[in-house]
Amino acid sequence: MTETLAEKAEAVERTPSLYHFAMVEPSEFDVVYEINPWMATTDRPDRELALAQWRTLVDAYRAYGHTVEIIPGVPGLPDMVFAANGGLSVGGIFYTAKFSTEFREAEGPLHAEWQRANTATKVVEATFVNEGEGDYIALGDRVLAGYGFRSTIESHRELEEAAGREVVSLHLVDSRFYHLDTALCVLDEARGLIAYFPGAFDDDSRATLERLYPDAVKVSAQDAEAFAMNSVSDGKHVFHAGAAREFGRIVEELGFVSVPLDLSQFLKAGGGIKCCTMTLRD
Incomplete structure (x- = not known):
């Protein structure tokens, strides 16, 4: 007999882990070019509202005990x-991003410089195009890695060698979900519980996810379009887009605490909660 969500929740005690995050102030945030389907220079964000939404996210993290490092925004780099x-912190290294678009190519070196100055993590310079945690999700002894739009599969092999972790390549096929972190999120890192939108992946990648994570939560297209998968979880509290109401209900039924947040101004650039949040790992 198949367990209901409530029965699954009763069998598990959700315990939060404390995380160390880095976030970049949105002082320069704007939409002045178009590099994904969500962006339109005719629909630019309200920068004052965006700053208020971002501060609410920072405050929410800190209210639940997480540490947030603030990196100043840089003129000319709205994204x-x-x-x-x-970049990605995993396996004792920081693997740098290497952007293919000229609009963002300066970001990778700036993040590497910040890591060298503020952490003890060894910085490994990427030689292949990748967009850090946008397409890399560390989970236990493996890294889930997206490709198809922003990161190359060659970068997956380079990361695997540098970090000494298994890297599982997942092919993204819907341009609305151009990064892995818009299509999949980790709900409970300790237990290996994930959620994902099946429509973002090709058949082989869906089969891989079914095999590796048979208990995963599969979300609807409606919630995926509301950026439900661009969420951050500490194992108990799930910080997610408030517009993803069904997803909020599901995580509550699974025994998590739903923390809905409004980052609507960032969605105008194809971003959300996870996009704004880099996880720092020793």
């Missing part, structure tokens, strides 16, 4: 607010 794209 640097999406800190997750700047």
Whole structure:
């Protein structure tokens, strides 16, 4: 007999872990070019509202005990607010981002410089195009890695060698979900519980996810379009887009605490909660 969500929740005690995040101030945030389907220079964000939304996210993290490092915004780099794209901390290294678009190419070196100055993590310079945590999700002894739009599969092999972790390549096929962190999120890192939108992946990648994570939560297209998968979880509290109401209900039924937040101004650039959040790991 198949367990209901409530029965699954009763069998598990959700315990939060404390995380160390880095976030970039949205002082320069704007939409002045178009590099994904969400961006339109005719629909630019309200920068004052964006700053208020970002501060609410920072405050929410800190209210639940997480540490947040603030990196100043840099003039001319409106998308640097999406800190997750700047690289990946895993296996004792920081693997740098290497952007293919000229609009963002300066971000990778700036994040590497910040890591060298503020952490003890060894910085490994990428030689292949990748967009950091946007396409890399560390989970246990493996890294889930997206490709198809922003990161190359060659970078997956380079990361695997540098970090000494298994890297599982997942092919993204819907341009609305151009980064892995818009299509998949980790709900409970300790237990290996994930959520994902099946429509973002090709058949082989869906089969891989089914095999590796048979208990995963599969979200609807409606919630995926509301950026439900661009969420951050500490194992108990799930910080997610408030517009993803069904997803909020599901995580509550699974025993998590739903923390809905409005980052609507960042969605105008194709970003959300996770995009704004880089996880720092020793």
